[in-house]
Amino acid sequence: MAGMLTSISQRSVRTLLLWLVLACLLPGVTGASLMFIHEYRQGRAEQERSMVLTARALVAAVDNQLRRSQSVAQALATRDSLLARDFAGFHRGAREALGQAGMGTNVVLRDENGRQVLNTATDFGAPLPVQPLPQALRTVFETGRPTVSDLFVGLPLRRKIMSVNVPVTIDGRIAYVLGIGILPEQFSALLQAQKLPDGWVAAVLDAGGTVVGRNITPERFVGNQATAPLAQALASAAEGAIASTTQEGTSVQTAYSRSPATNWSVAIGIPIQSLQQAMLLSLSRLAAGMAALFGIGLLLAWLTGGRIARSVRALTAPATALGRGAPVRVPPVHLREAAEVGAALEHAGELLRQRAAALQAREAELAQAHTRLRDVIDSAPALIYLKDLAGNLLVVNRSYERLLGADGRRTANSRGREDAGPSAADLEVLRRGEAVRFEEEIETAEGRKILAVSKAPLRNQDGEITGICAAAIDVTALKTAEAHIRELVATLEKRVAQRTGELAAANRQLLEVNGLLQEANKELEAFSYTVAHDLRAPLRGIQGFADAVAEDYEDKLDDTGRDYLRRIARAAIRMEGLIDDLLSLSHVSRATYPPGPVELDEVLAQVIANLDAQVREIGAAVDLAPALPPVRANRTACLQVFQNLVSNALKFSRPDARAQVRIWAEQREVEHIGPRMVRIWVEDNGIGIPATQQQRIFRPFERLHGVSEYPGSGIGLAIVDKAVRRMNGRCGVESEVGAGARFWVELPALDREA
Amino acid sequence: MDASRRILLVEDDEDDVVLIRRALRKGGIEAPLQVVRDGDDAIDYFSGAGKYRDEALHPLPAIVLLDLRLPRRSGLEVLEWIKRHPSLALLPVIVFTNSAQDTDVRQAYALGANSYLKKPYTLQATTDLLQAVGSYWLDHNERPPALQRQP
Numbered sequence: 001m002a003g004m005l006t007s008i009s010q011r012s013v014r015t016l017l018l019w020l021v022l023a024c025l026l027p028g029v030t031g032a033s034l035m036f037i038h039e040y041r042q043g044r045a046e047q048e049r050s051m052v053l054t055a056r057a058l059v060a061a062v063d064n065q066l067r068r069s070q071s072v073a074q075a076l077a078t079r080d081s082l083l084a085r086d087f088a089g090f091h092r093g094a095r096e097a098l099g100q101a102g103m104g105t106n107v108v109l110r111d112e113n114g115r116q117v118l119n120t121a122t123d124f125g126a127p128l129p130v131q132p133l134p135q136a137l138r139t140v141f142e143t144g145r146p147t148v149s150d151l152f153v154g155l156p157l158r159r160k161i162m163s164v165n166v167p168v169t170i171d172g173r174i175a176y177v178l179g180i181g182i183l184p185e186q187f188s189a190l191l192q193a194q195k196l197p198d199g200w201v202a203a204v205l206d207a208g209g210t211v212v213g214r215n216i217t218p219e220r221f222v223g224n225q226a227t228a229p230l231a232q233a234l235a236s237a238a239e240g241a242i243a244s245t246t247q248e249g250t251s252v253q254t255a256y257s258r259s260p261a262t263n264w265s266v267a268i269g270i271p272i273q274s275l276q277q278a279m280l281l282s283l284s285r286l287a288a289g290m291a292a293l294f295g296i297g298l299l300l301a302w303l304t305g306g307r308i309a310r311s312v313r314a315l316t317a318p319a320t321a322l323g324r325g326a327p328v329r330v331p332p333v334h335l336r337e338a339a340e341v342g343a344a345l346e347h348a349g350e351l352l353r354q355r356a357a358a359l360q361a362r363e364a365e366l367a368q369a370h371t372r373l374r375d376v377i378d379s380a381p382a383l384i385y386l387k388d389l390a391g392n393l394l395v396v397n398r399s400y401e402r403l404l405g406a407d408g409r410r411t412a413n414s415r416g417r418e419d420a421g422p423s424a425a426d427l428e429v430l431r432r433g434e435a436v437r438f439e440e441e442i443e444t445a446e447g448r449k450i451l452a453v454s455k456a457p458l459r460n461q462d463g464e465i466t467g468i469c470a471a472a473i474d475v476t477a478l479k480t481a482e483a484h485i486r487e488l489v490a491t492l493e494k495r496v497a498q499r500t501g502e503l504a505a506a507n508r509q510l511l512e513v514n515g516l517l518q519e520a521n522k523e524l525e526a527f528s529y530t531v532a533h534d535l536r537a538p539l540r541g542i543q544g545f546a547d548a549v550a551e552d553y554e555d556k557l558d559d560t561g562r563d564y565l566r567r568i569a570r571a572a573i574r575m576e577g578l579i580d581d582l583l584s585l586s587h588v589s590r591a592t593y594p595p596g597p598v599e600l601d602e603v604l605a606q607v608i609a610n611l612d613a614q615v616r617e618i619g620a621a622v623d624l625a626p627a628l629p630p631v632r633a634n635r636t637a638c639l640q641v642f643q644n645l646v647s648n649a650l651k652f653s654r655p656d657a658r659a660q661v662r663i664w665a666e667q668r669e670v671e672h673i674g675p676r677m678v679r680i681w682v683e684d685n686g687i688g689i690p691a692t693q694q695q696r697i698f699r700p701f702e703r704l705h706g707v708s709e710y711p712g713s714g715i716g717l718a719i720v721d722k723a724v725r726r727m728n729g730r731c732g733v734e735s736e737v738g739a740g741a742r743f744w745v746e747l748p749a750l751d752r753e754a
Numbered sequence: 755m756d757a758s759r760r761i762l763l764v765e766d767d768e769d770d771v772v773l774i775r776r777a778l779r780k781g782g783i784e785a786p787l788q789v790v791r792d793g794d795d796a797i798d799y800f801s802g803a804g805k806y807r808d809e810a811l812h813p814l815p816a817i818v819l820l821d822l823r824l825p826r827r828s829g830l831e832v833l834e835w836i837k838r839h840p841s842l843a844l845l846p847v848i849v850f851t852n853s854a855q856d857t858d859v860r861q862a863y864a865l866g867a868n869s870y871l872k873k874p875y876t877l878q879a880t881t882d883l884l885q886a887v888g889s890y891w892l893d894h895n896e897r898p899p900a901l902q903r904q905p
Binding site for chain 1: 769852
């Protein structure tokens with residue numbers, strides 16, 4: 001900033017504003033000046049043109065004067081008295097005519113020799129002078145045309161005069177020239193009558209360039225030749241404006257016009273001095289206006305600049321305060337921009353104050369965090385320490401101090417003390433730029449220890465390594481345990497190998513047994529198929545032919561024969577029942593019973609309906625408790641189980657009492673880990689079962705009674721037992737002889753949520 | 755007897771054949787009965803082979819009573835053979851056997867058996883059953899048309 005300030009020139013606001021005013025006004029001034037010059041030139045041209053016009057008008061007036069004189073002369077030249085050469089009469093008449101025409105001059109009649117024949121200036125008869133004929137008169141004799149003479153000294157009056165000359169033709173010959181004199185005073189009067197502005201000089205010049213009339217001091221200059229510049233201009237152009245000098249020697253702007261009829265001219269001159277005066281006056285007014293504008297502009301710039309400067313300077317103190325961190329107070333200023341800067345300064349001051357406060361809070365937090373971190377490090381059981389690049393300890397925690405001392409001097413092993421420069425591990429960390437882990441054994445205050453050390457590089461924000469951070473855990477106990485475990489593992493592996501061998505052998509055996517079982521199962525299947533088909537065929541033969549004999553040869557048999565036949569038939573029927581039960585048992589053993597939810601209410605209602613005929617036959621009462629809980633089992637198997645149980649309950653009734661069957665269920669408390677069970681009871685009031693027989697009855701083909709007493713194959717309960725087991729349930733009986741039997745079946749309860 | 759009411763009995767058990775003949779007779783079923791003794795014999799009959807070459811003597815029956823336990827070729831194999839041949843497939847085949855095990859029943863129907871009957875034990879029951887069969891399949895049932903032996 002300072003360098004920049006010195007490298008550029010500094011100017012105050014006032015100076016800049018003054019420059020600005022000048023820059024704004026200067027083009028205006030230049031434009032106005034150019035305009036002024038242009039106006040001036042135009043004015044000059046206009047004036048010249050008007051002067052030329054004035055000159056032209058004056059020339060016309062002069063021409064007019066001459067023409068009037070000419071017409072008077074021509075009128076006189078044709079007077080009878082003249083044509084009759086009655087000169088006396090003509091003299092008289094001419095004087096009268098001139099007087100009537102208001103012409104204060106005279107009429108002169110000349111002959112070819114220049115002799116004056118008659119002159120009204122003198123009385124008739126007075127002697128008249130002889131003059132050589134002026135060129136103008138001679139021209140009249142030669143051409144017969146009127147002319148106007150230049151100024152000459154007229155005789156006999158001896159004064160400067162001009163004349164308008166016309167021929168007098170008598171008898172077809174130009175006998176005389178009649179001239180009417182014109183005095184210069186007439187032209188001077190004409191000019192003076194124009195009331196030209198003061199200082200203007202007007203002159204009438206004849207064809208020869210002689211001054212014949214003048215508005216100012218004609219008496220001095222009439223008869224003089226035109227000044228040289230004017231004479232030259234008159235020779236070159238009929239009209240124009242030139243710079244020249246007057247007869248008096250005054251420098252003038254001259255305009256002139258020459259009559260084409262008479263070649264007479266009028267020149268008007270305006271003194272250059274007067275022209276310049278007018279211009280100077282305008283110029284001075286313009287300059288004064290400019291100066292006033294500049295003055296006002298500069299004054300305003302000065303005042304404004306001062307105000308801006310004050311406003312800007314007023315911010316200096318707040319800015320300084322901001323720099324110092326002091327409260328920023330901005331005084332009221334006039335300049336809005338400065339006020340905005342002031343507001344920004346105040347805002348910045350506020351921000352700075354807030355930031356300082358935040359910084360303070362952060363520092364406090366940081367200090368707290370540092371303390372906390374220190375506490376954490378100190379409470380860690382691991383040894384934690386930081387080193388700089390030179391290997392000097394920077395931070396050590398309490399664990400480190402305890403084992404190795406604050407300066408690490410208790411370290412004394414082959415790797416060297418931790419404070420004696422970078423260790424080999426440190427150098428490795430620095431070389432690789434990443435964490436290094438290793439174990440080392442060192443002597444400490446608490447004896448020889450094995451430490452698991454992790455060293456990692458410390459980096460600053462730019463990622464450069466600035467030191468090393470290390471953490472070491474005492475793994476002495478761990479190492480000991482590890483060695484022990486390794487030993488155990490070795491032993492264990494040996495045992496596992498041994499055991500695996502045993503298991504493999506057992507497995508082989510199992511597979512063998514399984515193969516045998518499958519084979520047996522297949523054989524059983526073939527067996528039952530054979531039983532079903534082939535045992536029945538002869539049986540039906542027996543039955544059928546017994547029937548045939550009984551029907552066809554009834555009359556040839558005696559009672560004994562017929563009884564034998566009936567026994568044959570009954571035996572066959574019993575055999576059929578046996579075969580069916582055998583098949584059922586075999587089926588229960590082999591069939592699959594996929595489990596599912598089974599509604600016991602529905603199953604038992606079905607069972608009772610199936611046995612309706614039997615119930616009616618013995619007049620039994622069957623009582624089915626409502627709302628039996630559902631179980632997880634197989635419906636087909638359940639149907640068979642309960643059909644067998646209820647059928648048994650009906651069958652083994654006492655002959656002396658009405659058969660009564662009660663069916664109900666109860667939830668079993670959980671006795672061991674396993675599914676909750678439902679126990680269904682089927683109770684009768686029948687003959688009962690002796691305690692010694694209660695196990696046997698669930699085995700196949702076990703009967704307690706003779707076939708004639710209670711018919712049956714002795715296989716129903718075996719089927720019940722087998723089917724219940726296959727549904728993960730169990731069954732049993734509670735009974736006393738003569739007091740009925742209570743059979744129960746336990747099946748897994750249906751876990752509704754599952 | 756009306757030859758179009760011919761019953762073909764595929765049965766190896768001589769006792770059963772005697773009892774069935776008696777039941778038909780007792781039941782008053784007026785129909786010629788042709789008996790073949792084993793599975794191969796049955797196939798020969800349907801294909802007009804061997805001793806059954808003469809179609810006039812051995813025409814196609816109105817119904818077949820088929821035992822499942824047969825020598826040489828089982829009843830299910832015979833059934834499968836019949837139902838596999840389009841010219842015979844519509845012939846009503848009634849399985850008439852000792853056992854009604856689930857597997858047999860399911861398989862027989864799956865192969866296209868028209869009915870499955872278990873042989874009753876008593877003579878009376880057998881007579882009643884065959885009377886019903888004769889009444890249904892011979893008297894009331896419409897025969898499938900255009901059956902031909904399958905050489």
